[in-house]
Amino acid sequence: MFVIECPWCGKRDQSEFITHGEAHIARPTNGHEMTDAEWGDYVFFRDNPKGITRERWIHTHGCARWFNVMRHTVTEEIFATYKPTDPKPELPEGSE
Amino acid sequence: MAHFSVFSLVRNALNYHKDWPRQWRSPEPKSHYDVIIVGGGAHGLATAYYLATECGITNVAVLERAWIGGGNSGRNTTIVRSNYLWDESAALYDHSVKLWEGLSQELNYNVMFSQRGLLHLAHSVHDMQEIGRRGSAIHLNGIDSEFVTPEKVKEMVPFINLNCRYPVMGALLQRRGGTALHDAVVWGYARGADAAGVDIIQNCEVTGFKIEDNTVVGVETSRGDIMANKVGVVAAGHSSVMAEMAGFRMPLESFPLQALVSEPLKPLVDNVIMSNGVHAYISQSDKGELVIGASSDAYTSYSQRGGFNVIEDTLQAICELYPVFKRVKMMRQWAGIVDVTVDRSPIITKTPVNNLYFNCGWGTGGFKATPGSGNVFAHSIARGEMHPVAEPFSMFRFHSGALIDEGAAAAVAH
Ligand SMILES: Cc1cc2nc3c(=O)[nH]c(=O)nc-3n(C[C@H](O)[C@H](O)[C@H](O)COP(=O)(O)OP(=O)(O)OC[C@H]3O[C@@H](n4cnc5c(N)ncnc54)[C@H](O)[C@@H]3O)c2cc1C
Numbered sequence: 001m002f003v004i005e006c007p008w009c010g011k012r013d014q015s016e017f018i019t020h021g022e023a024h025i026a027r028p029t030n031g032h033e034m035t036d037a038e039w040g041d042y043v044f045f046r047d048n049p050k051g052i053t054r055e056r057w058i059h060t061h062g063c064a065r066w067f068n069v070m071r072h073t074v075t076e077e078i079f080a081t082y083k084p085t086d087p088k089p090e091l092p093e094g095s096e
Numbered sequence: 097m098a099h100f101s102v103f104s105l106v107r108n109a110l111n112y113h114k115d116w117p118r119q120w121r122s123p124e125p126k127s128h129y130d131v132i133i134v135g136g137g138a139h140g141l142a143t144a145y146y147l148a149t150e151c152g153i154t155n156v157a158v159l160e161r162a163w164i165g166g167g168n169s170g171r172n173t174t175i176v177r178s179n180y181l182w183d184e185s186a187a188l189y190d191h192s193v194k195l196w197e198g199l200s201q202e203l204n205y206n207v208m209f210s211q212r213g214l215l216h217l218a219h220s221v222h223d224m225q226e227i228g229r230r231g232s233a234i235h236l237n238g239i240d241s242e243f244v245t246p247e248k249v250k251e252m253v254p255f256i257n258l259n260c261r262y263p264v265m266g267a268l269l270q271r272r273g274g275t276a277l278h279d280a281v282v283w284g285y286a287r288g289a290d291a292a293g294v295d296i297i298q299n300c301e302v303t304g305f306k307i308e309d310n311t312v313v314g315v316e317t318s319r320g321d322i323m324a325n326k327v328g329v330v331a332a333g334h335s336s337v338m339a340e341m342a343g344f345r346m347p348l349e350s351f352p353l354q355a356l357v358s359e360p361l362k363p364l365v366d367n368v369i370m371s372n373g374v375h376a377y378i379s380q381s382d383k384g385e386l387v388i389g390a391s392s393d394a395y396t397s398y399s400q401r402g403g404f405n406v407i408e409d410t411l412q413a414i415c416e417l418y419p420v421f422k423r424v425k426m427m428r429q430w431a432g433i434v435d436v437t438v439d440r441s442p443i444i445t446k447t448p449v450n451n452l453y454f455n456c457g458w459g460t461g462g463f464k465a466t467p468g469s470g471n472v473f474a475h476s477i478a479r480g481e482m483h484p485v486a487e488p489f490s491m492f493r494f495h496s497g498a499l500i501d502e503g504a505a506a507a508v509a510h
Pocket residue numbers: 134135136137138139140159160161162163164165166167168169170171172173174175176300301302303330331332333334353354355389430431432433434458459460461462463464465510
């Protein structure tokens with residue numbers, strides 16, 4: 001169970017939040033030119049990394065706003081939380 | 097292979113069981129195999145077993161990073177059933193149940209398959225409609241399922257609280273469903289595969305694939321390179337990691353899924369009882385422990401430990417439905433990493449790399465499918481063409497859109 005720092009509200013218990021998976025997946029703008037395989041990749045295929053992941057969370061039982069979390073999927077350590085409009089934070093020192 | 101029988105049991109009892117031989121060898125890896133299976137879980141071992149016994153391919157190795165059965169095969173709550181909604185799933189899961197029914201005899205190994213009956217409780221109008229639709233579909237596929245009333249549920253489960261926060265409005269019963277002993281399934285297939293000539297190589301982690309002209313020709317491992325004509329990857333929660341090594345992605349996310357067992361009690365829970373709406377299910381092992389499972393954690397993880405909130409949610413539901421268990425002590429808790437697809441159906445498939453096959457995406461519910469999965473995967477690898485039962489479960493269904501949406505039947509329950 002995590003303590004997550006909402007960029008707007010500060011540190012709160014994980015039970016106030018819901019995650020919706022991988023962040024920074026932009027909807028393609030050239031949809032009419034894309035093949036079924038390209039659409040399938042966009043909709044269903046994921047990196048699912050063993051290591052550092054960037055994912056979307058929403059503070060459902062709080063401010064109800066979206067933000068991104070940079071987390072390690074083995075240690076569960078959270079390195080950063082940031083607003084969707086913020087630049088991607090640097091990877092922590094020493095990580096691949 | 098020492099044959100197990102009443103006579104061998106008596107003979108060995110006279111020697112205080114000191115003379116039983118090892119059940120499988122521990123060979124050094126050869127430099128080349130016809131087929132390499134990556135992952136020594138029950139599905140990987142079953143695949144190797146059927147390759148050697150049904151497909152005539154005995155020059156096979158199973159490479160396991162740690163010890164066989166240490167992954168989800170040794171961590172699951174052992175529920176077996178085939179009451180799925182879609183025809184494709186019915187074919188695959190009932191193929192498995194039929195193999196389960198003869199498995200102890202076939203393997204000469206008691207996998208303790210117990211068809212004790214499995215109840216899916218319905219707690220709302222929506223649940224009732226779901227079991228109504230699914231139950232009828234199951235009937236049409238010739239698989240047993242019965243609708244039962246709350247009174248009948250009470251007869252079968254006298255200690256249930258029908259009128260609690262999760263009122264019981266009815267249930268779907270599959271009498272052929274039940275449980276089996278997870279470790280015995282792993283060991284039985286390992287012993288059978290070994291006897292048929294398969295090399296089971298433990299402490300051998302696959303760290304990369306050797307690919308030439310977009311065709312796999314071998315694997316890199318912690319014990320050196322091993323060449324192969326064909327490679328089948330059966331790595332459950334680590335399937336995305338394996339796919340990345342081969343240069344493609346999978347439509348998978350890996351989540352922790354937890355289970356817990358209580359102190360042993362006298363026999364009380366005769367069936368497996370689950371519900372899709374309430375995130376808790378229960379059965380009782382032959383040792384007497386209550387075996388309790390829940391939903392997966394909400395976030396992706398490879399940590400093999402789940403969050404405490406899931407245990408709390410699960411146990412509050414168990415205590416609400418079965419108040420008799422309020423004072424029972426829980427003894428152990430653990431998690432496995434399950435690889436989940438969006439349609440909650442597995443992936444049995446060719447891949448973008450020639451001669452490289454994947455069997456994954458079983459998520460929270462693949463134990464029940466162990467025999468069928470291994471069987472159709474073995475035939476697919478041997479022939480180089482997917483077995484008709486496996487065909488619809490290709491990874492490329494996520495490109496064509498032909499998903500097999502078992503969300504309602506499998507999302508929560510196992
Ligand atoms: C808590 C829990 C409860 C469950 N309950 C049920 C249930 O009641 N009913 C049901 O049907 N299913 C259930 N499941 C799901 C079921 O356990 C799995 O679907 C099934 O066991 C998958 O078998 P497998 O052989 O594919 O995977 P595993 O047994 O996980 O085997 C994969 C193997 O691959 C190995 N591996 C990984 N990477 C490498 C590498 N690089 N090199 C070599 N080896 C590698 C791993 O060490 C592992 O041994 C449950 C799962 C969990 C975690």
